[in-house]
Amino acid sequence: MSDSPDAVRPERAGFWTLFAAILASSMAFIDGSALNVALPALQRDLGASGAELLWIVNSYTLMLAALILVGGALGDRYGRRRIFALGIVIFTAASLACGLAPNPAFLIFARTLQGLGGALMIPGSLSLISVAFDDRSRGRAIGTWSAVTTITTVIGPALGGVLAEAGLWRLIFFINLPFALPALWALQRHVPESRDEHAPPQLDLAGTILATVGLAGLTYGLIAAPERGWRDPLVWGTVVGGMAALIAFLLVEARSPNAMMPLRMFRQPVFAGANALTLLLYAALYGMLFFLPLNLIQAQGYGETLAGLAALPMVLLLAGLSRRMGVLNDRFGPRWLLTIGPALAGGGFLALGLVGLTDGPGSYWWTFFPGIVLLGLGMAITVTPLTTAVMSSAGEHAGVASGVNNAISRAAGVMAVAMMGALALALFAANLESYAAALNLDPAARNALLAEASKLGAAQPPPGLPESQAAATAQAIDRAFVEMFRILGFIAAGLAWAGALMAAILIRPKT
Secondary structure, three states: OOOOOOOOOHHHHHHHHHHHHHHHHHHHHHHHHHHHHHHHHHHHHHOOOHHHHHHHHHHHHHHHHHHHHHHHHHHHHHOHHHHHHHHHHHHHHHHHHHHOOOOHHHHHHHHHHHHHHHHHHHHHHHHHHHHHOOHHHHHHHHHHHHHHHHHHHHHHHHHHHHHHHOOOOOHHHHOHHHHHHHHHHHHHHHOOOOOOOOOOOOOOHHHHHHHHHHHHHHHHHHHHHHHHOOOOHHHHHHHHHHHHHHHHHHHHHHHOOOOOOOHHHHHOHHHHHHHHHHHHHHHHHHHHHHHHHHHHHHHOOOOHHHHHHOOHHHHHHHHHHHHHHHHHHHHHOOOOHHHHHHHHHHHHHHHHHHOOOOOOHHHHHHHOHHHHHHHHHHHHHHHHHHHHHHHHOOOOOHHHHHHHHHHHHHHHHHHHHHHHHHHHHHHHHHHHHHHHHOOOOOHHHHHHHHHHHHHHHHOOOOOOOOHHHHHHHHHHHHHHHHHHHHHHHHHHHHHHHHHHHHHHHHOOOOO
């Protein structure tokens, strides 16, 4: 007798659920992390500006943050396996479109569709795992999921670097197909359907619209501000409108019987503390992971492959510790793990920010390596206990909890990339103007150099300069970028330490 998905034995269902969840989640996570290292090559080939680079990253994350709550609710209502599979199909089709993009505008549009697919796909992975495993084994299962998906996330930069240096950055999107097909097969053949019988009867359309408008308005205003200026009505209008929409979103969620983000869940201290930590730590992580590869490649002189391999210590730490952290969490609870981990990660961000202009890859071991080790150790300690704390505190509302936590982490990423990006553009322009004043450039060359500031580290010295002056100008560009990156590192450290404090206050020790 063949195994239908709904009749498969529980032990086999658990294995295949974990298999499909890992493949699909890895597809989403490796895509984003590999793309970060390929951004300089992509910028060069497509002629993208610094603001367009921010949108290439944020168009995906914006849709994910705004709609992931709906994805979790749809899974709870109409079947987690069904919505999960639909998300995989949309994400894979959009990935193929990304790989064929002829210009930045097309790529931004295709990335937006990827975000839609991801919003349906990502919350389903953890909700399916939570249903398939009992309380005794859930921590280990989530630890396995966290370890494998986090490793693929961190392997992404190495893969992206190799492909970018070979001129094949488009393959970053095409490699999703081998992940998608076996995941869909496993879902269809071996994973039973599940849903929340107590899910609200209607979708929260008002909340969805307000969340999307709010995040989009804030993101547009922040990214446009360095170029258009804060006095531009479109800039301050979209920022104010976005903030108003997000405030209205919270009011709607507090009163709606069909809220996709039920605020009553935050009355549970563990759930509130875990999500507060998620907001702060992942804002720091997303912001720094966007700018670190740009620093290594455009300012420090690393090739794309070496820049990707720079994160290898994180892979080893995550591979070695994430599953062990699941066991420790099951035994001792999450409080101290979620305090120590972000504190160490903050030290890693600080150490990365302290690195100045180096001699290139040859000085990696005493410049970037210590910060990457601290960051990897901190994230390895944090990832599994954080995910388990969120899911275990939600009871039967696993899909909603997964959606809320993922939405918060992605919203943190959207805001971090937008805010740090706006700050980076402003700081880089100011630093470059300061250095330009000391270069004794003629007015035309000086204006040409300052016009390059919108490209961030891809800025080039004006053509026609004498060789010595061109070299000095190139070094000024690198120094302007590194000084900007230092400020971002300090901000990221502060966010991680604030997250550690929130965890210590709100997450109670296991009794």
